[in-house]
Amino acid sequence: MSFTLTGSLPHRLSFQFQVPLVTIPKSSCNSIKVMTMATSINNDGDTSNPRKNIPHVLTVAGSDSGAGAGIQADLKACGALGVYCSTVITAVTAQNTIGVQGVHPVPESFVYEQLTSVLSDMQVDVVKTGMLPSIGVVKLLCQSLKEFPVQALVVDPVMISTSGDILADPSILIAFREELLPMADIVTPNLKEASALLGGMQLETIADMCSAAKSIHKLGPRCVLVKGGDLPAPVDAIDIFFDGEHCHELRASRIKTHNTHGTGCTLASCIAAELAKGSLMLPAVQVAKHFVETALDYSKDIEIGSGPQGPFDHFSKLRRSIYNSSVRRGFDPNDLLLYAITDSGMNKKWTRSITDAVKAAIEGGATIVQLREKDADTREFVELAKSCVEICRAHGVPLLINDRVDVALACNADGVHVGQSDMSPRIVRALLGSEKIIGVSCKTPEQALQAWADGADYIGCGGVFPTSTKANNITIGLSGLKTVCSASKLPVVAIGGINNGNARSVMEIGTPNLRGVAVVSALFDREFVSSETRKLHSVLMDVVSNK
Numbered sequence: 001m002s003f004t005l006t007g008s009l010p011h012r013l014s015f016q017f018q019v020p021l022v023t024i025p026k027s028s029c030n031s032i033k034v035m036t037m038a039t040s041i042n043n044d045g046d047t048s049n050p051r052k053n054i055p056h057v058l059t060v061a062g063s064d065s066g067a068g069a070g071i072q073a074d075l076k077a078c079g080a081l082g083v084y085c086s087t088v089i090t091a092v093t094a095q096n097t098i099g100v101q102g103v104h105p106v107p108e109s110f111v112y113e114q115l116t117s118v119l120s121d122m123q124v125d126v127v128k129t130g131m132l133p134s135i136g137v138v139k140l141l142c143q144s145l146k147e148f149p150v151q152a153l154v155v156d157p158v159m160i161s162t163s164g165d166i167l168a169d170p171s172i173l174i175a176f177r178e179e180l181l182p183m184a185d186i187v188t189p190n191l192k193e194a195s196a197l198l199g200g201m202q203l204e205t206i207a208d209m210c211s212a213a214k215s216i217h218k219l220g221p222r223c224v225l226v227k228g229g230d231l232p233a234p235v236d237a238i239d240i241f242f243d244g245e246h247c248h249e250l251r252a253s254r255i256k257t258h259n260t261h262g263t264g265c266t267l268a269s270c271i272a273a274e275l276a277k278g279s280l281m282l283p284a285v286q287v288a289k290h291f292v293e294t295a296l297d298y299s300k301d302i303e304i305g306s307g308p309q310g311p312f313d314h315f316s317k318l319r320r321s322i323y324n325s326s327v328r329r330g331f332d333p334n335d336l337l338l339y340a341i342t343d344s345g346m347n348k349k350w351t352r353s354i355t356d357a358v359k360a361a362i363e364g365g366a367t368i369v370q371l372r373e374k375d376a377d378t379r380e381f382v383e384l385a386k387s388c389v390e391i392c393r394a395h396g397v398p399l400l401i402n403d404r405v406d407v408a409l410a411c412n413a414d415g416v417h418v419g420q421s422d423m424s425p426r427i428v429r430a431l432l433g434s435e436k437i438i439g440v441s442c443k444t445p446e447q448a449l450q451a452w453a454d455g456a457d458y459i460g461c462g463g464v465f466p467t468s469t470k471a472n473n474i475t476i477g478l479s480g481l482k483t484v485c486s487a488s489k490l491p492v493v494a495i496g497g498i499n500n501g502n503a504r505s506v507m508e509i510g511t512p513n514l515r516g517v518a519v520v521s522a523l524f525d526r527e528f529v530s531s532e533t534r535k536l537h538s539v540l541m542d543v544v545s546n547k
């Protein structure tokens with residue numbers, strides 16, 4: 001069902017909105033995405049120039065001068081996920097990697113003025129809250145949200161900074177419990193905040209987190225995410241998500257780094273950004289966790305400031321997606337970590353399209369994709385490749401074509417993978433130019449050196465284990481892989497019979513230029529591609545973060 005609003009704008013434009021009406025039950029824990037399409041119509045009635053609404057998150061939080069957390073983290077997280085972010089600043093803090101040196105709350109009346117300015121004019125989809133320094137600010141925010149309802153409210157109940165500094169008056173708990181949480185679609189406390197919301201309850205185990213999530217849910221939010229980052233040294237970063245019915249245990253690899261300042265703000269902003277794009281709640285939380293895990297991994301060695309907790313880089317993934325620009329991007333060997341190679345036979349068997357298979361692999365954490373479509377007609381292959389290039393580019397994941405330089409040129413793929421009996425990499429380089437990625441299959445040190453001399457960017461080495469995906473392929477074992485890696489001047493990705501049961505043994509052969517695993521059947525000869533990819537990704541992240 002929809003209704004039409006018409007009105008007029010200044011100058012020569014009039015506008016028309018199609019507004020679908022939806023009713024979402026409170027217990028569904030889904031995002032409430034009401035899509036609006038504004039179409040500008042000129043005086044001739046021409047509708048050829050539609051105005052698009054960009055998903056929009058408003059963050060109501062404090063400014064962090066060091067830009068690792070707070071408003072600055074929220075802006076970066078939303079920007080990295082392609083979502084517009086407006087800001088209402090509740091306090092200005094002087095802080096750096098050492099701690100918080102000062103807090104200057106913005107007068108409550110001026111917080112309200114900012115809220116009114118944004119909400120009365122802009123089409124905000126989701127509001128995300130961070131530092132709310134006083135009861136007065138919480139009350140004014142709730143009042144504004146009643147006056148200008150939005151589709152979802154994400155509450156990060158910031159009370160104490162990770163350096164131990166107090167960021168909100170302790171009396172704020174009453175306002176959280178009585179006013180804000182009943183309006184929230186999700187609240188994302190860490191262990192200390194969950195304990196404070198529940199009057200000091202001890203939280204030491206996953207079972208404790210689950211019962212805390214259930215108790216916080218009784219305060220009114222649709223969903224609760226209790227973050228277990230402070231649990232005593234578990235292997236994974238474990239969070240508990242409660243949707244009013246089930247407790248889900250969400251795991252991500254625990255990255256060894258001191259650059260963790262702003263992870264809470266970033267996680268909540270990513271959830272808000274995904275909800276603004278129309279995602280359901282659980283997938284939004286999963287994407288947010290994956291974003292934080294990847295950003296921490298990419299930033300684990302950066303050095304900003306001299307204190308114990310540094311910020312991380314929100315844009316690592318975005319930078320990887322600037323393939324279309326004229327700037328030479330260079331091949332990033334980190335991209336080889338989880339190399340997903342398609343197989344049309346397998347995807348046909350599980351009745352899914354190649355594009356859906358590629359989307360699912362990326363969702364699960366694939367870091368590079370190769371289209372290996374041995375049976376496709378050329379025309380069909382080019383069309384498929386164009387769609388996959390679009391999908392991969394939107395996610396900052398490089399897309400390579402197996403064997404077919406012509407198809408790679410036609411779809412402007414990021415590169416080509418060739419074997420010993422395919423076109424020589426030297427000719428491929430001459431055809432593709434210096435910007436594109438070229439991979440070469442090698443089983444021996446001699447082949448590896450030749451590939452380097454021919455201008456390859458990486459080596460695909462295998463089959464490491466027996467496989468039925470490629471007929472008559474000689475198996476070289478872990479020792480053959482080690483021999484090639486040791487002789488190679490190039491980064492190497494291992495291939496052949498690799499799955500989440502043996503990937504660790506491959507990655508632990510002890511040669512630093514082995515950068516990942518390439519897999520076909522372990523992802524695509526399975527019913528659920530994204531969860532299989534996620535499992536393998538988790539094994540790989542575990543290995544690399546412990547190196």
Ligand SMILES: Cc1ncc(COP(=O)(O)OP(=O)(O)O)c(N)n1
Binds near residue numbers: 341417
């Ligand atoms: C990453 C990666 N490594 C090796 C191969 C195998 O390539 P090739 O030897 O040309 O065999 P086909 O895949 O063409 O059958 C690969 N495709 N990708």
Ligand SMILES: Cc1ncsc1CCOP(=O)(O)O
Binds near residue numbers: 495496497520521
């Ligand atoms: C293309 C290729 N090249 C060497 S082994 C192989 C097949 C890898 O497939 P799987 O991951 O299913 O063993």
Ligand SMILES: [Mg+2]
Binds near residue numbers: 402417418419422
């Ligand atoms: Mg080949």
